[in-house]
Amino acid sequence: MQSKDKQQSDEDPEASQRRYVMSYTPIIFRDKLSRFKDQWSPKVIAELNDYQFKLAKLEGEFVWHAHQETDEAFIVLEGSLDIQFRDGLVTLKSGEMYVVPKGVEHKPVAIEECKILLVEPKGVVNTGTAGGARTAKNDVWV
Amino acid sequence: MQSKDKQQSDEDPEASQRRYVMSYTPIIFRDKLSRFKDQWSPKVIAELNDYQFKLAKLEGEFVWHAHQETDEAFIVLEGSLDIQFRDGLVTLKSGEMYVVPKGVEHKPVAIEECKILLVEPKGVVNTGTAGGARTAKNDVWV
DSSP states (O other), X not given: OXXXXXXXXXXXXXXXXXXXXXXXXXXEHHHHHTTOOOSSOOEEEEEETTEEEEEEEEEEEXXXXXXXXXXXXXXXEESEEEEEETTEEEEEETTEEEEEOTTOOEEEEEEEEEEEEEEEETTOOTTTTTOSTTOOOXXXXX | OEEEEEOOOSSOTTGGGOSEEEEEOOEEXXXXXXXXXXXXXXXXXXXXXXXXXXXXXXXXXXXXXOOTTOOEEEEEEESEEEEEETTEEXXXXXTEEEEEOTTOOEXXXXXXXXXXEXXXXXXXXXXXXXXXXXXXXXXXXX
């Protein structure tokens, strides 16, 4: 994500003494989302200590599952997502988030495709302890 | 964030057997941002295990600092943010993020007010090891 470009600056007296300036690359959600089409298959875009940020496209109904070891953060970037709980639900739209507490059964449902950012520890399996055919491969970067 | 509402559902055979349905509340960035005006003073909106999501409004130049114990994630919600490093910079716009690695000196700079979402462990001090007058109080929820 970083490359060395030879560059001079005349704006900053400190910078003029540097021979190399690193080029740092932002992580652009829209660009990353354009690189995959598969749904219910989270793609890693960044790591923060032992946590990962993952983009996912969701449409239809997922399976009931829970993560016994961790909370899970859902941030909706585009569209609308329902997270069903056994006793209710929360509807998230773009610019909204929710943290599902560890151990709580939930089922994501999206009437139309929605695009989300997940934040959770490395190694979390998308189907939790439920397993099954909807289980996605982990640590797939985009 | 949660309240019990007596509610009946005729859509779901399981639900009809429940007497109470929990009401779950989304965390709406725009609403939370409307509740404070102070800049460079991150406000907690959610916790994920021992991590926090914080909203902040930034304008002008911050101080050079580093966090020796943790990476720090910046997600820009509105406006534009430069994160200066000693050897370069990254510019983030709405829908873009960057993770500053632990121990790396950085200085956030925003020409006009920008609104960001920070993700980092509980207890991280905004000025890192630099300290000083710009140090904000921690664990202030909004």
